[in-house]
Amino acid sequence: MSDEFHHAPGDDSGSTPDDFGRTVSDDAGTGATRADHARTQPLPTFQKSRFSVPTLRRPCPRTRRRTTPAGRGVSGRPAGILALVVLVASGFLLYDVVSVRTGRPAMEWRRWLADRLSTVSLDTIWVLVIAAVIAVIGLWLIVLALTPGLRRLLPMRRPSADIRPGLDRSAAALVLRDRAMKISGVQSVKVSVGRHKARTRAVSHFRDLDEVSGELHTALDDALRQLALARRPALSVRVKRPSKR
Known part of the structure; x- marks a missing residue:
């Protein structure tokens, strides 16, 4: 069986068969391949709808009463x-x-x-x-x-009459613990935050205990002020040496 391909008579388009029997045009104006044609196609664009911007609506009073966290x-x-x-x-x-x-x-x-x-x-x-x-x-x-409801939440200062924010007690304790660990000489800290009192128990392995306690008081009092609580709990700090094993 012969592998030769014959040019059909009357076909003057200048196309020649390739190695797979497909006809490839030799004309420069029409010789672009399908891949080149696909690359020149414009990509689809997404038009921004005028309805895509969300609108903020004032919550109804019934909804606000149901979502008050620290009431x-x-x-x-x-x-x-x-x-x-x-x-x-x-x-x-x-x-x-x-x-x-x-x-x-x-x-x-x-x-x-x-x-x-x-x-x-x-x-x-x-x-x-x-x-x-x-x-x-x-x-x-x-x-x-x-007793007030939702004991695990600490009421925060209200920026407006429609918002009643609250802070979780464990989150407040974590903030105070991170602030206490930045004090030089503090080895470990245990913090418990209640509605009326924030208790801090620290262990210091060097430095004077009074100096460490004074710096802890200053740092933790500043941290409590930054929490923006509606009623700041009283701060209690105790510092001791690590137990001897």
């Missing part, structure tokens, strides 16, 4: 619910008492409860258990009502 509303809800229940029950009982005073008979549930209580002594086991449970629940609700 007291979380711990006051159980006490508020209990107060509402007690108010409704007291009003219902007061209505029955007023009805009896005006000459009407007492309600059926009140007569049944009076008959039961008249036959039960106060030193019965189930009466004491119910009284103890109610007392514990009452004390728990009082503690929740008096």
Whole structure:
């Protein structure tokens, strides 16, 4: 079988076959390959839409109330619910008492409860258990009502009325620890930050302890001021020598 390729008669385009049998044009005006043609094609461009810029909207008051990080509303809800229940029950009982005073008979549930209580002594086991449970629940609700919610967050100064920022206590302790480790002579530091007090326990392996304690007081007090807390906790610093092994 012959490997020669014959030029077709009447074909004056000047094209010649290559080694794979494909026709390649010899004309300079039309001899660009597909790769060259692809390189000359314009790349697709992305036009910026006029709707691509996000718009900032003022949050509605209902959303702001749900996202307050350092408020007291979380711990006051159980006490508020209990107060509402007690108010409704007291009003219902007061209505029955007023009805009896005006000459009407007492309600059926009140007569049944009076008959039961008249036959039960106060030193019965189930009466004491119910009284103890109610007392514990009452004390728990009082503690929740008096303590602020979200104990792990420290309230920060509010830049505006719509923003209530909070700082995690562990993050504040980490900032104070990093600042304390920069003091010369400090070997290790333990920091715990609460709502009212920031306790720092440092170990110094050289230098005078009073000098190290004074520098720690200055550095940590400056760090607490930079945290921009709404209520700066009191600073407590203790420095000691490492234990001998």
